[in-house]
Every structure is written in structure tokens, then in C-alpha cells.
Amino acid sequence: MCQEANYILGQDVxxxxxxxxxxxxxxxxxxxxxxxxxxxxxAKNESVPMxxxxxxxxxxxxxxxxxxxxxxxxxxxxxxxxxxxxxxxxLRKSIVGHPLERQNTGDNTPAVIHIRVVPGDKxxxxxxxxxxxxxxxSAIKMLKPAQGVEGVKDFVVETVKEAGPNPCPPIIVGVxxxxxxxxAALLAKEALLRPVGEPSSDSYAADLExxxxxxxxxxxxxxxxxxxxxxxxxxxxNTHPAHIASLPVAVNINCHASRHKEIEF
Amino acid sequence: xTPVITIKTPFTTEAAEKLxxxxxxxxxxxxxxxxxxxxKKLVExxxxxxxxxxxxxxxxxxxxxxxxxxxxxxIGSAGPTTSGRMxxxxxxxxxxxxxxxxxxxxxxxxxxxxxxxxxxxxxxxxGGAAALISKRIKSCKIVAYPELGPEAIRELEVEDxxxxxxxxxxxxxxxxxxxxxxxxx
Ligand code: SF4
Numbered sequence: 411m412c413q414e415a416n417y418i419l420g421q422d423v424x425x426x427x428x429x430x431x432x433x434x435x436x437x438x439x440x441x442x443x444x445x446x447x448x449x450x451x452x453a454k455n456e457s458v459p460m461x462x463x464x465x466x467x468x469x470x471x472x473x474x475x476x477x478x479x480x481x482x483x484x485x486x487x488x489x490x491x492x493x494x495x496x497x498x499x500x501l502r503k504s505i506v507g508h509p510l511e512r513q514n515t516g517d518n519t520p521a522v523i524h525i526r527v528v529p530g531d532k533x534x535x536x537x538x539x540x541x542x543x544x545x546x547x548s549a550i551k552m553l554k555p556a557q558g559v560e561g562v563k564d565f566v567v568e569t570v571k572e573a574g575p576n577p578c579p580p581i582i583v584g585v586x587x588x589x590x591x592x593x594a595a596l597l598a599k600e601a602l603l604r605p606v607g608e609p610s611s612d613s614y615a616a617d618l619e620x621x622x623x624x625x626x627x628x629x630x631x632x633x634x635x636x637x638x639x640x641x642x643x644x645x646x647x648n649t650h651p652a653h654i655a656s657l658p659v660a661v662n663i664n665c666h667a668s669r670h671k672e673i674e675f
Numbered sequence: 676x677t678p679v680i681t682i683k684t685p686f687t688t689e690a691a692e693k694l695x696x697x698x699x700x701x702x703x704x705x706x707x708x709x710x711x712x713x714x715k716k717l718v719e720x721x722x723x724x725x726x727x728x729x730x731x732x733x734x735x736x737x738x739x740x741x742x743x744x745x746x747x748x749x750i751g752s753a754g755p756t757t758s759g760r761m762x763x764x765x766x767x768x769x770x771x772x773x774x775x776x777x778x779x780x781x782x783x784x785x786x787x788x789x790x791x792x793x794x795x796x797x798x799x800x801x802g803g804a805a806a807l808i809s810k811r812i813k814s815c816k817i818v819a820y821p822e823l824g825p826e827a828i829r830e831l832e833v834e835d836x837x838x839x840x841x842x843x844x845x846x847x848x849x850x851x852x853x854x855x856x857x858x859x860x
Binding site: 435436438441442445446448449450452453456458459460461462463464500501502514541543574575576578628629630631632634635636637638639665666667 | 697699739740741742743744745748751752753754756757759779780781799801802803804805806807808809810824825837839841849850852853854855856857858859
């Protein structure tokens with residue numbers, strides 16, 4: 411599962427490259443998009459990682475409340491899977507055991523695991539390996555409610571502008587609005603799991619996504635930050651009810667190597 | 676459409692001076708790899724007045740930490756890493772004759788100034804096009820610091836390795852120019 415996620419780029423992302431190739435005005439930009447399309451093909455055909463940064467293994471688990479797991483803990487099972495997948499799949503081990511002492515754990519564990527208990531008897535596991543380059547350019551801010559939607563737009567555009575070439579544009583921008591500090595961050599990350607460019611089911615959020623995408627692409631950062639119209643392939647917005655005093659906004663940037671893989675048991 | 680320029684290493688001052696931002700270049704010949712850890716070691720040696728394990732004159736360093744190679748492959752996926760982490764070390768290596776750097780992302784004004792002074796060039800490789808890039812690498816051998824794993828210094832033999840000139844020896848910066856051309860007025 412770790413391997414497939416790293417070798418095979420989703421058709422949604424490849425289609426988005428192709429569309430962008432048609433509309434991009436910059437010659438360099440077109441050239442880069444072409445390289446990315448070829449890169450995805452090579453990675454898939456030869457079963458090699460599309461990017462050498464095979465990421466932090468982030469898992470989203472939806473666990474039916476009637477599911478009973480036997481023979482050990484779910485977290486251990488996931489980490490065992492990561493260890494095996496990264497070793498056998500020739501994936502790069504990019505995790506240090508302590509954020510300040512910085513010794514590599516050597517097997518890409520531990521994973522970051524988000525578990526949600528849902529009705530039913532199914533277990534759905536999604537892995538989203540996340541590269542460091544784009545994760546580092548993400549940001550969160552507690553806005554004042556009075557700053558409203560304009561404040562949100564300014565913050566999103568500012569964050570993308572600040573990121574410039576570093577997150578390997580074209581990027582996908584996940585925006586989480588509302589909830590609490592940590593909820594907003596999670597909303598932003600979950601927004602990245604949606605197929606690229608699929609609008610939010612909420613019409614207010616869907617309109618905002620469209621507007622933000624236009625604003626971001628007006629920045630001119632372009633593919634790899636070398637100038638052009640395709641800075642982002644999509645903006646995805648997720649919202650959540652908020653406290654009367656707060657307006658948290660989180661922006662989680664994902665690079666074009668927007669990897670995820672789902673399975674259900 | 677800008678023509679593509681082919682360059683064979685060693686990368687001399689003369690060749691470097693001719694390049695301009697925005698040009699697409701295919702590199703051929705030997706280049707070195709190195710990331711933060713290797714840079715730190717090289718600069719420490721220089722500060723102690725010791726000899727470097729590699730000769731830097733007219734060379735190019737590619738900022739990369741490849742994924743492990745599969746048994747039949749020369750190298751794993753090998754896309755560029757963020758260059759900013761090498762900024763504090765780069766001017767000291769340019770002073771030793773280093774002519775080219777390949778990475779992704781902006782450089783600091785100090786690095787751009789050093790490039791102008793020493794007639795060096797900074798190229799961008801396409802971040803995340805790691806599988807494609809690795810196909811252009813024909814051989815790979817570790818030449819220093821094997822203990823650093825993916826961060827060891829490797830000597831690569833490359834063929835038509837695709838890069839774009841971002842900072843030239845005149846102090847030009849494609850990241851800035853690109854924004855001017857394509858950013859909304
Ligand atoms: S930001 Fe994404 S594409 Fe770029 S190097 Fe990191 S993982 Fe790869």
C-alpha cells in the first residue's frame with residue numbers, strides 16, 4: 411500500500427497536469443508539466459517512487475464501531491506495514507525519532523495516524539505520504555471573526571506567495587476554516603484527500619474554492635516557481651462550526667506528488 | 676520556444692558566463708551530489724585548512740538525497756531538494772571554484788552575490804520529477820562520506836540531464852522575473 415501510493419500517481423492529478431499543459435502560457439511551464447506527466451508514467455511502469463521524498467506516512471482510518479481487532483494493536487499493525495513497505499519498496503526513510511535530537515529511525519516509522527470511529531463494521535484505511543518540502547510551507551492563523559472571508563482569502567494567498575517555488579508547484583491547496591486550532595489543521599489536511607479539483611459539496615465552500623484558485627494563479631509563481639499561470643491545480647476548502655470569538659484558518663500545501671491510496675476491509 | 680543548450684562538464688567559467696536565466700540546459704558528464712550534512716563537512720575541512728575529498732574547480736553539485744536503488748538500477752529516484760538549506764555553505768564552496776549548483780527553490784542574496792563574483796550558475800531541476808531524472812543518470816559511485824547514507828557525496832555520470840538556469844553569473848533571478856512576467860499587474 412505504501413509502495414503503490416508512492417509509485418502510482420492518481421489519474422485525477424495526471425488529468426490536472428494535462429489540462430494545465432493546455433492552458434499554461436509559459437514555455438518553461440509547459441516543459442515542466444510535460445516532464446511531470448512523463449515522470450508519473452516512468453514511476454508507474456518501473457515501480458519506482460515518483461519523488462525521492464517518499465514522505466511522512468500519514469494515515470486516516472475510519473473504523474466501524476463494530477469492528478474488533480485481534481492479535482495486537484491497530485497502530486502497531488500500521489507501523490509494521492510502513493516498516494515493511496518502505497524497506498521492501500526501496501522508499502526513502504525520512505523520519506527522525508526526536509524532532510531535536512534528529513536520529514533517523516531507519517524505517518520511516520512511526521506513522522502519523524488519525525483514527526475516527528464511525529457506525530458500521532468496515533475498516534477504511536487511507537495513506538497519504540506527505541513530502542517535507544510542501545508540508546514546511548503550510549501555515550495556520552487565528553483570525554478575528556470580523557476579518558471574515560476577506561481575511562481568509564488574504565491569508566491563503568499570502569501563504570502561497572510566501573511558499574513560492576519551495577513546495578514544488580503546481581500545488582494543491584487544502585484550506586480548513588473554523589473549528590478550533592487543531593481542528594482547522596486537520597480540516598486542511600483532509601481537504602487534500604479529495605480527488606484534485608472535485609468541488610466541495612457545500613456550495614459556499616465550492617464558490618470560495620473557485621475564487622481562491624483564480625487569486626492564487628494570478629500570483630504568477632507558475633510550475634516550479636519559474637513563472638506561469640499554473641501555480642495551483644486546485645484549492646479545496648473544508649469548513650467546520652466555529653466559536654463565537656474565533657475564526658481559525660489553516661492552509662496545508664501539497665505538492666504535485668499528491669499521493670494517496672485507500673483500502674476498505 | 677527557447678532552444679535547449681547542451682553542456683558537457685567540467686563546467687568552465689567561460690561556459691558559465693554564456694548562460695542566461697530561463698535557458699533550458701541538458702547537462703552531460705560528471706557531477707557531484709551533496710546535501711546539508713556533506714556541505715557541513717566540506718566547510719569544516721576548509722575552516723581547518725584541510726584538503727577536500729573532491730576537487731571543486733569547474734564542478735557542479737546537485738542537491739539531492741536519492742531514494743534507495745532497486746537491485747538493477749543505478750540509483751533510486753533522485754529529484755532536487757530545497758537549496759535554501761545549503762545557502763550558508765555555498766559561497767565558501769564557490770570560492771573554491773565550484774561553478775554550478777542544481778536544486779530547487781530560491782537562494783539568498785549572499786549566494787546570488789557570490790555567484791556574480793565567482794561567475795557561477797544556479798540551475799533548477801524539476802522538483803518531484805525524480806523518476807524521470809534518475810533515468811538520465813548513467814552511473815553513480817560514492818566518493819566521500821559513505822556513512823551519511825543518502826547524504827553521502829556521489830559522483831554521477833549524467834546524460835541529457837534537464838535543468839533550467841535560475842540565477843546566472845550576471846545576478847539575474849528567474850524566480851523574480853517569472854513573477855514580473857506572469858503575476859497580475
Ligand atoms: S515537495 Fe513534493 S514533489 Fe517536491 S520534493 Fe517534496 S515530496 Fe517531492
